Amino acid sequence: MQQLPPRRIPTRRTFVAGSLLVTVLPLASAQAAPDTMMAAVKEVTGEAAVRPGRVTLDIPPLVENGNAVPVTVSVESPMTEADHVTAVHVFNEKNPQPHVFNAWLGPRNGKAIVATRIKLADTQKVIAIAETSRGEFWSASADVIVTIAACTEDVN
Amino acid sequence: MRKLSVALGLATVFLASLAMAQAGKDQRRSGYQDMGPTLQKMQDDDTANPAMLYVQAGEALWTQKAGAADKSCADCHSAGSMKGVAARYPAIPPGGDRPVDLEGRINLCRTEHQKAAPFGAESEQMLDLSAYVALQSRGMPIAPPNDPRLAAFRMHGGQLFKGREGQLNLSCANCHDDNAGKKLGGATIPQAHPTGYPIYRLEWQALGSLKRRLRNCMIGMRAEPFDEDSEDYIDLELYLMDRARGMTMDAPAVRP
Amino acid sequence: MANVLINAPGTARKGETIELKALIQHPMETGFRPGADGRLLPRNIITQFTATWNDIEIFRMKMSPAVAANPYVSFFAVASESGTVRLRWTGDRDFSAEGSVTVTVT
Numbered sequence: 001m002q003q004l005p006p007r008r009i010p011t012r013r014t015f016v017a018g019s020l021l022v023t024v025l026p027l028a029s030a031q032a033a034p035d036t037m038m039a040a041v042k043e044v045t046g047e048a049a050v051r052p053g054r055v056t057l058d059i060p061p062l063v064e065n066g067n068a069v070p071v072t073v074s075v076e077s078p079m080t081e082a083d084h085v086t087a088v089h090v091f092n093e094k095n096p097q098p099h100v101f102n103a104w105l106g107p108r109n110g111k112a113i114v115a116t117r118i119k120l121a122d123t124q125k126v127i128a129i130a131e132t133s134r135g136e137f138w139s140a141s142a143d144v145i146v147t148i149a150a151c152t153e154d155v156n
Numbered sequence: 157m158r159k160l161s162v163a164l165g166l167a168t169v170f171l172a173s174l175a176m177a178q179a180g181k182d183q184r185r186s187g188y189q190d191m192g193p194t195l196q197k198m199q200d201d202d203t204a205n206p207a208m209l210y211v212q213a214g215e216a217l218w219t220q221k222a223g224a225a226d227k228s229c230a231d232c233h234s235a236g237s238m239k240g241v242a243a244r245y246p247a248i249p250p251g252g253d254r255p256v257d258l259e260g261r262i263n264l265c266r267t268e269h270q271k272a273a274p275f276g277a278e279s280e281q282m283l284d285l286s287a288y289v290a291l292q293s294r295g296m297p298i299a300p301p302n303d304p305r306l307a308a309f310r311m312h313g314g315q316l317f318k319g320r321e322g323q324l325n326l327s328c329a330n331c332h333d334d335n336a337g338k339k340l341g342g343a344t345i346p347q348a349h350p351t352g353y354p355i356y357r358l359e360w361q362a363l364g365s366l367k368r369r370l371r372n373c374m375i376g377m378r379a380e381p382f383d384e385d386s387e388d389y390i391d392l393e394l395y396l397m398d399r400a401r402g403m404t405m406d407a408p409a410v411r412p
Numbered sequence: 413m414a415n416v417l418i419n420a421p422g423t424a425r426k427g428e429t430i431e432l433k434a435l436i437q438h439p440m441e442t443g444f445r446p447g448a449d450g451r452l453l454p455r456n457i458i459t460q461f462t463a464t465w466n467d468i469e470i471f472r473m474k475m476s477p478a479v480a481a482n483p484y485v486s487f488f489a490v491a492s493e494s495g496t497v498r499l500r501w502t503g504d505r506d507f508s509a510e511g512s513v514t515v516t517v518t
Contacts, residue, residue: 060192060194062192063192063194064191064192064195064342064343064344064358064412065358065359065412067358067359067361067480067481068198068206068358068361068480068481069480070194070197070198072486092478095477095478096442096444096477097476097477097478099476099478100476100478100479101473101474101475101476101478101479102473102474103471103472103473103474103487104471104472104473105470105471105487106470107490108465108468108470108471108489108490108492109429109470109471109487109488109489109490110429110488110489110490111429111488113486113487113488114473114485114486114487115484115485115486115487116473116479116480116483116484116485116486117479117480117483117484118478118479118480119440119442119477119478119479119480120478146342147341147342147343148341148342148343203417203419203433203435204433204435204484206435206481206482206484208417208435209415209416209417209435209436209437209482210415210437212415212417213415213437361439361440361480361481361482362481362482
């Protein structure tokens with residue numbers, strides 16, 4: 001075998017093609033579209049302006065599996081009583097729901113840095129919004145390319 | 157200009173080391189080396205590697221008395237005595253006539269020494285305990301025993317690895333020897349060295365055994381996986397461990 | 413109770429900002445995934461994570477199904493006084509788990 005002949009190679013997509021036929025429809029309709037994401041963002045920001053900046057969204061641009069993608073959100077802030085980050089909100093565009101997590105913090109945290117691991121169903125945009133004690137909203141976004149694992153066991 | 161020459165210098169060093177690596181005899185790469193930096197970091201940090209949750213549970217099981225003998229693993233073994241053990245299994249147990257893998261060895265202690273029921277092959281307890289035992293071999297070279305009785309089983313494992321099977325008429329070797337390093341869908345085809353088992357596979361969102369990993373590949377080849385307790389798994393594991401002889405154990409590993 | 417792994421420095425200087433890391437064993441079943449029989453597996457996730465330092469809340473997080481299985485969280489805290497950092501996870505099906513570490517502030 002010199003080169004993998006494309007048609008005969010069982011990629012994950014062909015393995016699960018049968019099950020996808022069954023599952024794609026309900027999933028597709030349950031997908032968070034860009035507007036759904038913006039609507040979810042509006043829920044936390046209201047009519048306030050959201051400015052890009054001060055937030056760093058550290059997420060790998062390319063991941064080998066979307067089931068556990070490390071994310072770190074850091075916000076530039078003195079984290080004092082008078083001026084601190086009160087919350088960090090993360091949203092995504094294409095999972096079935098736009099919400100990822102909301103974290104509430106304050107001066108006791110010293111640094112406005114929160115890290116976790118998230119699921120990304122597909123290649124998509126992720127957005128992080130920081131809310132400050134002064135009522136400002138800052139944001140950052142990133143695009144993540146999700147590749148799909150090969151040789152999996154079954155329908156999932 | 158200065159910047160450019162530094163960059164050129166670096167490029168030369170890089171090319172030189174690349175050439176050296178390629179000229180080196182050992183071209184083997186572990187699944188760890190095939191992963192991107194994000195996943196390598198997840199594996200390297202014991203406070204972030206999800207497999208450590210299972211290791212912790214395994215450590216608790218290790219000291220828990222069980223069975224009619226009312227003995228714990230720790231009553232008969234020090235954790236230190238498990239160093240290197242995972243790196244040399246499958247092996248033939250005393251009085252036995254065919255090899256068992258690490259899980260099989262643990263179950264022998266369950267039934268013979270603890271007088272307790274064996275753990276299920278893919279049970280949480282088996283994964284926890286084998287992760288704890290395998291961790292003791294982290295950083296050690298894979299060192300299959302030089303037991304002449306193993307040769308026939310290993311050879312059978314090699315035949316299983318090289319023989320074509322399934323609807324796609326593929327062999328393990330087609331992918332892992334002939335096409336390692338190439339992409340299959342989005343995934344890089346690794347060389348299939350069992351350095352890190354049990355692994356936390358992101359695809360499973362859980363810890364799983366080498367048998368489970370092999371089963372996934374067989375399903376991928378559209379071949380009928382071996383029966384759960386088939387000896388073929390052990391023979392294949394024996395072959396894979398020999399093929400990875402000298403490579404460094406990185407259990408419990410993270411894999412995509 | 414679920415397995416929990418908490419990592420924090422055992423000692424810290426007063427006023428120092430320290431990192432706290434936590435892992436917990438949980439499937440975080442999204443509710444959007446079909447099971448072997450093709451039907452959706454019911455949602456089973458952790459919804460809430462809180463941290464207190466000597467019983468005063470210092471951090472809270474609301475999780476959605478998009479948080480990965482076996483959730484990992486890292487955040488920071490100012491070491492104000494010696495005491496206990498208690499972490500608590502709650503979620504669907506009355507899930508509840510707790511873990512704590514003591515930090516000595518010098």
